[in-house]
Amino acid sequence: MSQSDDLEPFRALLGATGVLTEPGMIRPYCRDHRELMEGATPAVLRPRTVEEVQGLVRLARSGGFGLVPQGGNTGYVGGATPEPGRRQCVVSLERMARIRSVDPLGFTLACDAGTILAEAQAAAAGHGLFLPLSLGSEGSCRLGGNIGTNAGGLQVLRYGMTRDLVLGIEAVLADGSLFSDMRHLRKNNIGIDLKQAFIGAEGALGIVTGVVLKLWPAQAHRATAWLQLAADAPVPEIAATVRRETADLASTFELISAASLALVGEMRGADPGLQAGPGGAVLLELQSSSARIPLEEVLLGTLEELLERGFLEDAVLAQSEAQRRAMWTIRETIPEAEKHAGGSVKHDIAVPVSRIADFLERGGALLAERLPGVRLSFYGHVGDGNIHYNLVVPPGEDRLAFTRAIEAGIAHDLYALAAELGGSFSAEYGIGRFKRDLLARYSDETRLALLAGVKNAFDPDGVMNAGIWFAQDR
Amino acid sequence: MSQSDDLEPFRALLGATGVLTEPGMIRPYCRDHRELMEGATPAVLRPRTVEEVQGLVRLARSGGFGLVPQGGNTGYVGGATPEPGRRQCVVSLERMARIRSVDPLGFTLACDAGTILAEAQAAAAGHGLFLPLSLGSEGSCRLGGNIGTNAGGLQVLRYGMTRDLVLGIEAVLADGSLFSDMRHLRKNNIGIDLKQAFIGAEGALGIVTGVVLKLWPAQAHRATAWLQLAADAPVPEIAATVRRETADLASTFELISAASLALVGEMRGADPGLQAGPGGAVLLELQSSSARIPLEEVLLGTLEELLERGFLEDAVLAQSEAQRRAMWTIRETIPEAEKHAGGSVKHDIAVPVSRIADFLERGGALLAERLPGVRLSFYGHVGDGNIHYNLVVPPGEDRLAFTRAIEAGIAHDLYALAAELGGSFSAEYGIGRFKRDLLARYSDETRLALLAGVKNAFDPDGVMNAGIWFAQDR
Known part of the structure; x- marks a missing residue:
């Protein structure tokens, strides 16, 4: 039976538009978001109902296909990319969006x-x-x-x-x-x-x-500020003060390094309009569903305390929705600005909130010693201990080659540093197919055996997304 | 080898005070908190370190003992009570409290x-x-x-x-x-x-x-109120209004039925000092870590809105810590007051917050029809959709016999009602040994198979707390 005949039962179940096989059509589903991996699939399956998903799973089993569930395909670790050689159909949920x-x-x-x-x-x-x-x-x-x-x-x-x-x-x-x-x-x-x-x-x-x-x-009330951190400002203490003084109404506390801000300026070809202090900048937002909370006063009082304690050089309060959007746009366009500069190698680090300064100091020293010319762009959700610690691809260097060199080299030292501080090599991206080696390196046998055991309890034949977590089936 | 010889390895590992076998000593560990089940154990093991726990688990395996982990033994479903016939040692963590x-x-x-x-x-x-x-x-x-x-x-x-x-x-x-x-x-x-x-x-x-x-x-600032609900006051809408108007600074929203309040009064032999409205009462507390939030104003404004909308008959704001404690004491002594009245059969119901009124109305009708003389005491965390729906043992009736009759009878109708409303027969107590039949009744085979599969992945030989969830080992 030819490969296309194998797919006939899927067509009968899902209809012609429910089974994509044309190379140009399936390519976007086979490539990960960061374009680091080119996958391959016999077909992209596009069910419309739960029953169709149940049916296609049964067909896949009997036809000897693996399955790779896929949503918007925006992941960073190749978790939704079908592996060449595994005969995995992509199951796109895009037509189940009710x-x-x-x-x-x-x-x-x-x-x-x-x-x-x-x-x-x-x-x-x-x-x-x-x-x-x-x-x-x-x-x-x-x-x-x-x-x-x-x-x-x-x-x-x-x-x-x-x-x-x-x-x-x-x-x-x-x-x-x-x-x-x-x-x-x-x-x-x-x-x-x-x-x-x-x-x-x-x-x-x-x-x-x-x-x-x-x-x-609905959080109808917001107060937003841009903080310019003083030199050696203690980020964990600032974050703790913000939590306490705002009664945990702070919903966003995003650190933005001066280097990340500079990348945004370069992409725009213009000053981004807001400055970082010597310690970087923080985007801080408070939200409230109640008009009874004097949100702006709470934010102002908090900023005054931080200024008095010498943690800030200055702070700018958003006076309009346009100013607020301008602050947010800077934060949101950093990934794009890194891409514009030639791309970046991303490290999705987590450490206990109280160890952030340690990580930044020791990570910076590592880079200065080992890769003196490379630009570092770090930013992220440091209120949660999560730092996106990214190395910008140097001008003229090949992005993929640079990525591989970093991931085979200094990335391991950065992850080891995070681990030493009680942290993690994956705060929010996951493991997928790109971090399998890191999972093995930073897990003991007890964890790996339980992971395989739970997987086996749900999916004893390895139909679902085989290849993530473990390079070899366990 | 006699039973006591079997325990020698445990004594060698844990020391003499680490292994209790004397009937008077082990009895409190063998009986559940509500005194519904009298268990039996060869020994209570009291490790002091993680290594001792590892050692005793290995000894239990080789000696053919099961293990029942136990903390403060305050559970409501017999989850920490060793079953007669299963040869289960209790593992008390009471000496690991650092x-x-x-x-x-x-x-x-x-x-x-x-x-x-x-x-x-x-x-x-x-x-x-x-x-x-x-x-x-x-x-x-x-x-x-x-x-x-x-x-x-x-x-x-x-x-x-x-x-x-x-x-x-x-x-x-x-x-x-x-x-x-x-x-x-x-x-x-x-x-x-x-x-x-x-x-x-x-x-x-x-x-x-x-x-x-x-x-x-630290939540150094608090504002507390006692709400007297109007007849047919829409509890879900009140809870939603409280969430919105307090910016989710409300930490407690506890419904207290007039009947529960009356039980407290009977136990004290005095008026509890606070009244329920026709719709019952609510204990509401707001907390803030920040002095910058005008917590009392926020609470007062919220109460005014609820009064204006006709949801409340009255509301009392705690003006001192003593008044606040008085309100809390009423809520906290309800279980004791039920005990004082002769005990109660507890139903730990959860329903979606928006279905609370439906449950109370239809549950009340069921009781009125089927058990007209029995007193109902309901109260609980209705801000989370959780109602403790308890039937007081009638004067002169045997507590255990009444419990068994209820649990074999109307309890099933109440659980069926909760299930019909998308709810659960166990909001926060768990399954343990008392709700095994309910787990089987309200789970489909897919859920039960996964539950057994995960259990098997962690504990293939059934050493750990066998008898909970499933009456027969799966």
């Missing part, structure tokens, strides 16, 4: 896993509610992918990671059966909370088809 | 799993920090038990369940190996988050020996 319900009194939203994050945000907003998950890719990433990677983003400080927002999950398992746990409950203690296993599992335990998310009241 | 570290900048606390919750709270407070987990039993329950049951309690509304507070876990597995994940990280995406499996697992996957918890800044 908002199922919004409950304004229960503060919940239920939707298909293929829903684009921004559309879920908009559905919540339409009911006077707020979905706090917010990422640079929110206009194209899909909730199933957010769940698979336990996405973090720009408002974790106050609202938590994706895990903290998930109340319910529905997923098709490797045998085609349905795990249905679409609860709208904040409390439900009935043994192991199995749905937790799918969060961060990068599609290796099943195909998530539906999700129930926690919502908040 | 605070390991507190990080005031990172907002974390690490401690042994045997630490009493109140002592962990105090350790946090000693550093100007706040551990929000708060339960009636906090003076005697231990953190390992809180993790095993994913404890909820009185401040879930703002801070979440135990799961939401856990950053790191250390646990001894059934083969004696150590799962060590004592991270102080808010973000760490490295495949399945295995530690989640232990949270709510009631000791069936391993013996949790250590934990890292998230802390908050």
Whole structure:
């Protein structure tokens, strides 16, 4: 039977538009977002219903295909990219993007896993509610992918990671059966909370088809400031002071290095209009659903305290939505500015919040010694201990070659430093296919055996996204 | 070899005081908190270190003993009670109660799993920090038990369940190996988050020996009120209004029925000093770490809005710490007042917040029809959709006989009603040995198979707390 005949049952199930095989059509699904890996697939499957997902899983088993679930394909670690040689069909959830319900009194939203994050945000907003998950890719990433990677983003400080927002999950398992746990409950203690296993599992335990998310009241009131940090400003102490003085109404505390700010200026060909202090800059935002909170006064008082303690050189309060947008745009365009400068090699570091200064100091010394000419762009969610620590590709150097050299070299020293400080080589991106070696290096045998054991409990034949976590099947 | 000889290796490992066998000594460990089950054990093992836990697990395996981990033995579902006939040693963590570290900048606390919750709270407070987990039993329950049951309690509304507070876990597995994940990280995406499996697992996957918890800044500022609800007051809408108008600074929203309040009065032999309205009463508390938030104004404004909309008959603002304590004492003594009245049969119901009124109305009709004379005491964390729906044992009736009759009868109708409304038969107590039949009834085969599969991945020989979840080993 030829390969195309193998796909006939899928066409019968999903219709002609549900099975893509034309090379030009499937290429975008086969390539990871950062264009570091060119995958290969016999077909991209595009189900429209949960039943179709169940059917295609059964067909894949009987036809000997593996499956790679894919949402918006915006991941950074190759977790949704089919591996050449594995005969994996991509299962794109893009045609399952229905908002199922919004409950304004229960503060919940239920939707298909293929829903684009921004559309879920908009559905919540339409009911006077707020979905706090917010990422640079929110206009194209899909909730199933957010769940698979336990996405973090720009408002974790106050609202938590994706895990903290998930109340319910529905997923098709490797045998085609349905795990249905679409609860709208904040409390439900009935043994192991199995749905937790799918969060961060990068599609290796099943195909998530539906999700129930926690919502908040609409955050109609905001106060935003741009902080210029003094030399040697103690970032963890500033973050702690902000938490305390704002009663944890601070939703964003983003450190932006002077170098990252400079990259934004270079891309624009103009001064970005805001300066970093010697210690860098911080984008700080407070949110409130209540007009009864004097948010601007709270922010001003907090900034005054930070200024008095000598932590800041200056601070700028956004006086209008346009000024606020200008501050946010700087933060949001850093990845693009790195790309404009020739690309970057990204390190998604986490350390305990109290060790951030240690990491920055010792990481900087490492770079200065080993790669003196290379530009460092660091920024990120330091309120959560998460630093995006990126090395800009030097002018004239080949991006892929530079990436490989860094990842085979100094990256390991940076990860070792993070580990020494109690940190992690993957704060929010995940493992996928790019960090398999790091997972092996920084896990003991007990962890790896449990990981393989849980995988085996859900997917004994390795149908789901084989190749992530482990290069060789365990 | 006699039974006592079998225990010699444990004595050699743990010392004489580490192995209790004298009937009078072991009885408190064998009986569940509600005195519904009288268990039996060859010995109570009391390790002092993680290494001793590893050693005793290996000895138990080779000696053919099962193990039942136990913290403060304050659970409500017999999850820590050794079953007669199973030859299970109790492993009490009471001698592993050390605070390991507190990080005031990172907002974390690490401690042994045997630490009493109140002592962990105090350790946090000693550093100007706040551990929000708060339960009636906090003076005697231990953190390992809180993790095993994913404890909820009185401040879930703002801070979440135990799961939401856990950053790191250390646990001894059934083969004696150590799962060590004592991270102080808010973000760490490295495949399945295995530690989640232990949270709510009631000791069936391993013996949790250590934990890292998230802390908050000390909540030095509080505003507390007692709300008298109008007839047919829409509780979900009141809770939603409170969330919005207080900017989610509300940490407690506890509904107290007039009947529960009356029981408190009867126990005291005096009017409790605060009245319920026709719709019952609500204990509402706001917390803030910042003096910059005008907390009392926020609360007053919120109450005014609720009064204007006709939801309240009246509201009393606590004007002093003594008044605040008086309000809290009423809420906290309800379980004792039920006991004083002869005991109660407890139903730990969860429904989506927006369905609370439906549950109360239809549940009340069921009771009126089927058990017209029986007193209902309901109260609880309705801001989270959790209602403690308790039937008071009628005067003169035998408590255990009444309990069995209710649990074989109307309890099933109440659980069926909760399920119909998208709810759960166990919001925060867990399954243990008392709710095994309910787990089977309200789970489909997919869920049960996954539960058994995960259990098998962690504990293939069923050493850990056999008998919970499943009456027969799967």
